[in-house]
Amino acid sequence: MKKSILREYAKLIVACGVNVQKGQEVIIYADLDQPEFVQMVVEEAYKRKAKAVTVEWRFQPLEKIHVRYQSVKTMGTVTEWQKAKQEYLCQTIPCRIHIISEDPDGLKGINMTKVSKARQMTYPILKPYRDRRENKEQWCIAAVPGKAWAKKVFPELRPAAAMEKLWEVILSCSRVNEDPIKAWEEHNADMQARCDYLNSLNIRSLHYTADNGTDLTVGLIKESCWRGGGDTSLQGIYFNPNIPTEECFISPMRGEAEGIVYSTKPLSYRGQLIENFFFRFENGKVVECGAEKGADVLQTIVDMDEGAAYLGECALVPQKSPICESGVLFYNTLFDENAACHLAIGMGFADTIKDFQDKTLEECRELGINDSMIHEDFMIGCDSMNIDATCADGSVVAVFRNGNWAF
Numbered sequence: 001m002k003k004s005i006l007r008e009y010a011k012l013i014v015a016c017g018v019n020v021q022k023g024q025e026v027i028i029y030a031d032l033d034q035p036e037f038v039q040m041v042v043e044e045a046y047k048r049k050a051k052a053v054t055v056e057w058r059f060q061p062l063e064k065i066h067v068r069y070q071s072v073k074t075m076g077t078v079t080e081w082q083k084a085k086q087e088y089l090c091q092t093i094p095c096r097i098h099i100i101s102e103d104p105d106g107l108k109g110i111n112m113t114k115v116s117k118a119r120q121m122t123y124p125i126l127k128p129y130r131d132r133r134e135n136k137e138q139w140c141i142a143a144v145p146g147k148a149w150a151k152k153v154f155p156e157l158r159p160a161a162a163m164e165k166l167w168e169v170i171l172s173c174s175r176v177n178e179d180p181i182k183a184w185e186e187h188n189a190d191m192q193a194r195c196d197y198l199n200s201l202n203i204r205s206l207h208y209t210a211d212n213g214t215d216l217t218v219g220l221i222k223e224s225c226w227r228g229g230g231d232t233s234l235q236g237i238y239f240n241p242n243i244p245t246e247e248c249f250i251s252p253m254r255g256e257a258e259g260i261v262y263s264t265k266p267l268s269y270r271g272q273l274i275e276n277f278f279f280r281f282e283n284g285k286v287v288e289c290g291a292e293k294g295a296d297v298l299q300t301i302v303d304m305d306e307g308a309a310y311l312g313e314c315a316l317v318p319q320k321s322p323i324c325e326s327g328v329l330f331y332n333t334l335f336d337e338n339a340a341c342h343l344a345i346g347m348g349f350a351d352t353i354k355d356f357q358d359k360t361l362e363e364c365r366e367l368g369i370n371d372s373m374i375h376e377d378f379m380i381g382c383d384s385m386n387i388d389a390t391c392a393d394g395s396v397v398a399v400f401r402n403g404n405w406a407f
Helices: 003-018 035-047 060-069 080-092 112-133 147-153 159-173 180-201 295-302 361-366
Strands: 025-031 052-058 095-100 139-143 203-209 215-220 248-250 252-262 267-269 272-282 285-293 311-316 342-346 375-379 386-391 396-401
Touching: 003 035, 003 095, 003 139, 003 180, 025 035, 035 052, 035 095, 080 112, 112 295, 147 159, 180 248, 203 252, 215 311, 252 311, 267 295, 267 375, 272 295, 285 295, 311 375
Parallel strands: 025 052, 025 095, 095 139
Antiparallel strands: 203 215, 203 386, 215 252, 248 311, 252 272, 267 272, 272 285, 311 342, 342 375, 386 396
């Protein structure tokens, strides 16, 4: 891929993704196989007058070794220097850029029980820090091809050709064209217009049905609002959390979900694939789940904590979207969630509450926003997906028909 195009992508992530402001610090999280592109992102951040840019590298093989040899106690310990780091993040509120390229199967065979226990131990310690940063940060998740990931997506191609092909699809879906910034401004305006219409309906519940057996009704919070495209931090800075994004989303009312829903795409969870799965809800909670592949991992997710069995997000994505129309199965949530309607179990978003900036995080949760240590999206959209909205006045409005917007 031409360096000039990659440079435009790096600019997009920095300027439109996190929208770095003069004097802000930036942290970049990336895999070891991306030094050249990360270098571009670092330089672009400095060109926008970032105060300091830090890179934290990830390497899946090392993660497997750590899990294999460390005890649960060690894995679940938050050291004093780690606490000091969290405190520093709360004090400085840096921009966070996540550049993902990992192998969807890279952590296959890892001891998930061990990982889950360790996470349950660290979560109560780290949660207060996370809550203090909630909605204050600018953050962005974007992707670049990794060799193993590219080969997983395009197994019929040679490694170099698979990498090039994945680059092409990622850049196309991310609107990296002659003028990416302008393209994103227009896209965000379109997303906002759709959210404005959904908010005007004053929806109280959504009813999902599809030919695969999905029949699920989800209640919404009276004080909630639909969001999509870019977001605005509590500091008043506009940014784009996901590049790409095609979703209009909302956080549902905790405890109000009835029925069954079937997945339409695999879920890659911490380097392990879960395929052809379902959830059955009663009184808002998952009471049964199953999968043709990865059923044990799926159950581990649901059992992570009390909130993990409740919904945290409802997102609407039409089949007529760039990612879906590419015909590519990415085995990556960032892309696959933007190719189909999806739900998420776990943590909800406080910023989907109207005037959330004037409320505390606890006040938002008291209104019905779910809380959990996890937030896992899973794809449910398909060509036969119909979604009907029941509004506050009792009227029923078609939102989706045959997988696409009904308006």
